[in-house]
Amino acid sequence: MSLSPDDLSALRNRLLAFCYQLLASPFEAEDAVQDTMERAWRARKYRLTQGKTPAASWLVSREAGSGSSLSN
Incomplete structure (x- = not known):
């Protein structure tokens, strides 16, 4: 899965x-x-090999589950 800049x-x-x-x-x-x-960006190799979750869903789920950035 490759994402364009757009x-x-x-x-x-x-x-x-x-x-x-x-x-x-x-x-x-x-x-x-x-x-x-x-x-x-750091997890891109893992995500590209899994191919289970669309990028948009994965990004939002990462942010929703992130305790560090949401709790400050």
């Missing part, structure tokens, strides 16, 4: 909206998105 931009915007809803702060939402995108 795909990543759309996912990032969707994730930013999700984080803003949860955190009610544009600055904290941006930080949470950056943390999540970094985790996704």
